[in-house]
Amino acid sequence: MSTSAPPSSGRPAGGFAAILRALRYLRRYRLEALGALLSLLLVSVANLGAPQMIRIAIDQGLARGERRPVMLAVGGLVAIALGRGLFNFLQGYLAERASQGVAFDLRDALFARIQRLSFSYYDQAQTGQLLTRLTSDVEAVRTFVGSGAVQFVAAAAMVAGCTGLLLWLDPVLALAALLSVVPILFLLRSFTTRMRPLFGQLQALLGTLNTTLQEDLRGLRVVRSFSGEAREVERYGRTNEQLRTQNLRLVDALANNFPFVSFFANLGTLMVVGVGGWRIFHQQLSLGELLAFNSYLAFLLMPLMTLGFLAASLSRASASALRVFELLDTAVEVTDRPGAVPLPPLQGRIELRDVRFRYAGSEREILRGVSVTLEPGQLVAVLGTTGSGKSTLINLLPRFYDVTGGAVLLDGHDVRDVTLASLRSQMGVVLQDALLFSGTVRDNIAYGHPDATQAQVEAAAEAAQAAEFIRELPQGYDTVVGERGVGLSGGQRQRLAIARALLTDPRLLILDDSTSAVDARTETAIQGALDTLMRDKRRTALVIAQRISTVRDADLILVLDEGRIAAQGRHEELTATSELYNDILGSQLQPARQEGAA
Numbered sequence: 001m002s003t004s005a006p007p008s009s010g011r012p013a014g015g016f017a018a019i020l021r022a023l024r025y026l027r028r029y030r031l032e033a034l035g036a037l038l039s040l041l042l043v044s045v046a047n048l049g050a051p052q053m054i055r056i057a058i059d060q061g062l063a064r065g066e067r068r069p070v071m072l073a074v075g076g077l078v079a080i081a082l083g084r085g086l087f088n089f090l091q092g093y094l095a096e097r098a099s100q101g102v103a104f105d106l107r108d109a110l111f112a113r114i115q116r117l118s119f120s121y122y123d124q125a126q127t128g129q130l131l132t133r134l135t136s137d138v139e140a141v142r143t144f145v146g147s148g149a150v151q152f153v154a155a156a157a158m159v160a161g162c163t164g165l166l167l168w169l170d171p172v173l174a175l176a177a178l179l180s181v182v183p184i185l186f187l188l189r190s191f192t193t194r195m196r197p198l199f200g201q202l203q204a205l206l207g208t209l210n211t212t213l214q215e216d217l218r219g220l221r222v223v224r225s226f227s228g229e230a231r232e233v234e235r236y237g238r239t240n241e242q243l244r245t246q247n248l249r250l251v252d253a254l255a256n257n258f259p260f261v262s263f264f265a266n267l268g269t270l271m272v273v274g275v276g277g278w279r280i281f282h283q284q285l286s287l288g289e290l291l292a293f294n295s296y297l298a299f300l301l302m303p304l305m306t307l308g309f310l311a312a313s314l315s316r317a318s319a320s321a322l323r324v325f326e327l328l329d330t331a332v333e334v335t336d337r338p339g340a341v342p343l344p345p346l347q348g349r350i351e352l353r354d355v356r357f358r359y360a361g362s363e364r365e366i367l368r369g370v371s372v373t374l375e376p377g378q379l380v381a382v383l384g385t386t387g388s389g390k391s392t393l394i395n396l397l398p399r400f401y402d403v404t405g406g407a408v409l410l411d412g413h414d415v416r417d418v419t420l421a422s423l424r425s426q427m428g429v430v431l432q433d434a435l436l437f438s439g440t441v442r443d444n445i446a447y448g449h450p451d452a453t454q455a456q457v458e459a460a461a462e463a464a465q466a467a468e469f470i471r472e473l474p475q476g477y478d479t480v481v482g483e484r485g486v487g488l489s490g491g492q493r494q495r496l497a498i499a500r501a502l503l504t505d506p507r508l509l510i511l512d513d514s515t516s517a518v519d520a521r522t523e524t525a526i527q528g529a530l531d532t533l534m535r536d537k538r539r540t541a542l543v544i545a546q547r548i549s550t551v552r553d554a555d556l557i558l559v560l561d562e563g564r565i566a567a568q569g570r571h572e573e574l575t576a577t578s579e580l581y582n583d584i585l586g587s588q589l590q591p592a593r594q595e596g597a598a
């Protein structure tokens with residue numbers, strides 16, 4: 001990970017502040033940026049020198065019939081051409097190095113932030129928008145901050161330098177020429193302000209397009225099984241069409257801007273010719289002076305056109321910088337408190353003290369005063385009607401969310417007072433969707449414990465009843481499994497996830513003991529693996545129970561109903577006393593079809 005830190009944490013007041021903040025990322029690459037700027041200024045100086053060489057060749061050489069000045073001028077022109085080539089190359093190379101550095105730092109900082117952002121953020125954020133910010137928005141900022149900014153400064157310096165030169169050559173003519181520069185500057189200013197929101201909308205549309213694509217790729221099976229292809233093509237097409245319209249609006253705005261800039265630029269020449277002609281007529285100016293003045297005027301207008309061109313890049317970059325910094329400045333809700341201490345090695349006592357919870361932006365309280373104490377080594381089954389808050393409750397232990405009232409205590413420590421790393425490293429979480437990362441089977445099992453030995457990995461796989469199918473894979477533990485574990489069946493993925501949890505040997509285990517629709521043999525294997533994991537008395541296990549065998553074995557069963565514990569106890573007690581428990585038992589749980597031990 002890079003050592004770059006965002007140069008400032010304040011929320012940018014607007015596009016301009018955002019672009020200034022992006023420019024501050026150049027500080028780490030100041031040598032490259034200054035080198036690029038210097039090279040570009042030298043290219044401009046070389047450009048300014050060429051007419052002088054031609055003037056020397058004509059006035060001092062050809063006019064007087066002398067060869068030496070002509071040879072000198074030709075030599076000078078060759079040197080200028082070489083210099084221009086060298087400095088152009090240096091400018092491009094150094095600007096690219098600086099801009100790639102800035103893009104690298106921005107992407108790193110964004111990715112680090114995405115890793116830390118709370119689940120509540122992801123409940124509302126669209127993945128496509130996040131992807132767009134890390135790719136297209138960073139690219140827009142990069143393009144401007146690297147080469148654009150250097151060209152901008154060089155053009156501004158040229159404008160200032162040429163203005164000074166023109167004023168020095170002939171103040172009256174210069175003022176006449178500069179009259180046309182004022183409207184150009186106003187045009188550019190209003191252009192950048194108008195374009196910024198348009199570019200912001202463009203990036204947001206690109207995000208929506210990416211979200212649609214990403215949802216469709218994830219949901220390919222659902223789309224195909226409901227014959228939704230045509231509908232999805234239409235949905236994508238709609239956003240795609242909006243994106244095209246927005247792009248065309250921008251092209252329109254860009255195309256409309258240039259004729260005006262060019263009109264005022266030409267007006268400048270017209271003013272010079274008009275006023276100059278009038279002054280020649282009154283013998284206040286020579287023809288040669290007017291021609292010289294006019295060629296320097298061209299050096300003023302050229303960077304002005306460059307500024308016009310860069311204005312679009314600036315608008316785009318500032319709209320993107322706003323989006324990048326908005327993400328970088330998003331507060332991380334669940335994070336280490338100042339003074340948070342590491343959680344000592346867990347015994348496994350869990351106390352929920354009048355726990356209340358509501359999701360951000362929702363009025364409804366999902367958990368409404370849950371109080372219970374779980375002893376070390378207990379297997380605790382959580383049951384409840386659908387939507388009663390089971391998943392919400394278990395998400396509070398690893399602090400995927402923080403309680404909105406009451407407290408969760410582990411061995412007497414409020415989970416909010418200890419460091420997240422020490423808290424989560426002592427917990428194993430196995431949920432229904434067994435996600436695997438692209439990498440080898442071994443890497444996936446050792447995800448929580450990368451230093452594990454091959455023997456430890458194999459022991460975990462054995463206990464998770466995964467060893468047999470792993471051995472049959474083409475490269476065994478070195479077989480590369482794809483994104484989301486493509487290439488493995490649902491049941492195999494689930495057993496790898498169980499092996500992953502077993503390897504970290506957590507004192508506290510949170511799991512969903514459901515088995516996906518698999519054949520009877522695989523189901524028995526998965527259930528065997530789950531039982532190994534949760535019935536180990538060295539750990540406290542909190543299980544969203546889906547199987548009767550789990551509740552029969554549980555030391556404690558919590559029955560949730562509308563965010564409250566409606567009943568608790570062991571299987572025999574609850575069967576005798578709780579109507580709700582019996583209802584759930586009858587309607588929701590999988591019978592002990594394949595469970596010899598149950």
Ligand SMILES: Nc1ncnc2c1ncn2[C@@H]1O[C@H](COP(=O)(O)OP(=O)(O)OP(=O)(O)O)[C@@H](O)[C@H]1O
Pocket residue numbers: 123359362366384385386387388389390391392393
């Ligand atoms: N991220 C979220 N944002 C807002 N509301 C949510 C979120 N997740 C869940 N809810 C709501 O909270 C309530 C409890 O959901 P939860 O997933 O905890 O229930 P559950 O008991 O696990 O249900 P099930 O057995 O159906 O999985 C539901 O009404 C659900 O709509």
